[in-house]
Amino acid sequence: MGQNGVEDEVRKFRVLPACDDEHGGVIVDMKEPMGPTVFQAMLKASLSQWKLEGKKGAWIKLPIELANLVEIAVKEGFWYHHAEPRYLMLAYWIPETKIAIPANATHQVRIGAIVMNDKRELLVVQEKVGKFQGTGIWKIPTGILEEGEDIFAGATREVKEETGIHTEFVDVIAFRYKLLVKYD
Missing domain, CATH: 3.40.630.30 (Gcn5-related N-acetyltransferase (GNAT))
Structure with a gap:
């Protein structure tokens, strides 16, 4: 040509x-x-x-x-x-800011934070981005730990990022393992 x-x-x-x-x-x-x-x-x-x-x-x-x-x-x-x-x-x-694309990993650690106040009210959020955005679905705050981040610090960070609320980590309730996440 x-x-x-x-x-x-x-x-x-x-x-x-x-x-x-x-x-x-x-x-x-x-x-x-x-x-x-x-x-x-x-x-x-x-x-x-x-x-x-x-x-x-x-x-x-x-x-x-x-x-x-x-x-x-x-x-x-x-x-x-x-x-x-x-x-x-x-x-x-693209933006002239800190790169927010996570490194590729063989595993991701995702967290969900159950936050209750003294009245035993549960903290829930609606997603601003993601698959539940605009659906009206309420959920607990969730997120992905950063590389090398402690699970306690990651859970409190995700709650703070999503809600602006400072929390205290108390305990791990459950773990789940999922194998073979595909990008196709």
């Missing part, structure tokens, strides 16, 4: 096809083959567009067959997040 053909392709597509994620970012699930020049131009246009839209993070799910595009994405600021047998996941933090 000549230079004019490449420019026509860039103008035709402009930005990479992406869907919104539940945390204010976008996910690009690359499925179709694409030349490096077109990919680079579309990636630059996409990053500009996502910044204008106020997106927080960008993910590119790149099948192994398109691994030739990794170097281009890395030069634009993406980094390896994780790899599975059939794809690489690249990540990019």
